[in-house]
Amino acid sequence: MSYETSALCCCEYYDRNQERSHILTCCCDCEDLDEAFESLITGNQVSQKHKKGILLTMQNRFRIPWKGGAKQIAFDAILPIVIIPIMLLLASISLWWTFFSFTTVAIFLLFISNFLIRAVHHTKFFFVWTLTSVIVLYLIFEFIVIPFLEILLEENIALSMFIFGFVICLYLMKTRIKSISSIRESEAENGTSGQYYLQCTQCSICQLKIPDRDHHCVWFDCCIGKHNQCLFVLAIFFAIIALLYSSNLTLTSVCHPFTLYKTILLPDDCSEVYKLFELGLSFVAAVYSLIIAALLLVLLFHQILLISLGITLRDWTRLPLTKKLCLGLTMKRPNSRGICQNWKIVMCWTKNNHSISNQM
């Protein structure tokens, strides 16, 4: 009994079933793994329950020694911190490695995203991926591209401004949830909650009731509703500008540049970038930025379309293909108030005018 109540040593922890365990025993004693193995050997299919069990046990046992008991690290949250640098380092070897490593990671992402969203409910994988990308790309720019001495101070400052804009939008987007809950409280006090709650949708991932919910963005780990949609669009906008600008600065530094209409500097010959490690890494980071920027651009246009139409992403996914091809113009849109009003509601959202716009 005295053993049970004594303080944890740095390598000990309480496991899933509230039992005391030690890090070094991490590879022993996993019922799910045993059973999964058994069914594999006997030729049966491994059940979803066992798969999930293995994953959870793995996650639970993946710990680092820490004062006052070993700390748990979410396995899926660590993954991007490992994958992104490795992907960029491998890609900087040669052109074929670039193709290989980018396609591998893209395919891996496609497969793992479905699995992760289902299996690990509150996975931080995608959000950590976003953060790691931003940090790694910024570090490469500041400490590899800038020392080539080809970028002016004001260009560096301008890029930092765009990144700062993105980060601020992201931060506000995530904190506006608090404004929402304060509104809910005040409306509950005033007794107007009935009208308000009608519009709310429960988000299965963040476990919150979000009014006028659009969708849950896993990459920002944040629910998007009417309250933060304008910040969402702004964040994507800043991200696209920052990515395009940084990749242009990088590519014109490491490649041979030419001037278009005597004003815009663009790269034209990048054949020698893989000959030096620094050049290769900068080039690959720029290509990665361009790919993300292209994807974000599609997302931005989609968001603009949805806001103009006054429908949510959920409505859009339910549309048949023929109506999607007509850009959704032919569908019935009960919540739409015309293109100008739709944009006004999204762009001018504040705590005060929120309930007014709902009553209109």
Next chain:
Amino acid sequence: MLRQFLIILTIVIIFIAVYFPTRHARHYNYIALQNIANELDLRKPIEIDYNLKNCTYHGVVLNNEDINIDSVYVTKTFNKTFIGGEYKPSRCLPLIKTALIVPYRSRPNHLNIFLNYMHSFLQRQNIHYRIFIVDQNDTSPFNRAKMLNFGATEAMKHKYNCLILHDVDLIPINTGNIYGCTKVPRHMSSSLDTFRYNLPYLTLFGGAAAISSEHFKKVHGMSNKFYGWGGEDDDFYRRLVQNDLEPCRFPPEISRYIMLPHEKQKASENRFKLLEESEQNQKTDGISSLSQNYIVKLEDLYTHIIVS
């Protein structure tokens, strides 16, 4: 309180470290376009032809045009030069006598493009010029500064009072970039395309530079000890500054250059060590310590100096 102070202090330090000006390309001071003609080092030639008026250079600078980069590779027509690549304008009396000294080793493609382009480029500027190609004909690493010293010595024998130290892969693309000397030495290639048309650092003196022969003698020429790529131009800059010859530059809109494509060379590893060493023996290391074993051959478009 202390913790907040420390956090703010770290943020400020990081901020300064990231945005420190020397980590970036630089804006530089330059002579305004209107003042360039007054700053030029113009001299009457020794053999004066009294029938001719003096050439003027004001218009050359002010009527600056950008040359289309694609046309650099096109074969051009130009007036026939004297043997040895010398040219004198016949309509007026040139007040600028320039030796274009180009260190060179085994890049025939670049040389062809360079000669073809430069003759047509220089003949528009009303200057008396001659092109010296200094060819390092041995197997040791390329020594740009030594080749320039040989070229300068030979040019000074022919009484050229303005020396332009020029790389074979640099092509000026502004007609207003006058190939003459100013009253102080001048760094010419301050807006190079491979540097995004920016100047990497303020003390850069490589690529193309103009210096009068008196000044070149005053600083004892360049150091002969820099083998491999890099360092010799920084050393030359130091020599100039120590002799109170702070170099000047022209505005970026007339100082644009393109670099002919070639592989980037690896910088020589001992260039920083050499830079430190060469400060002490400036007076002994330079044009005075050159050997005399070189051959001069007169070609149609250039004077070929073969150093072995």
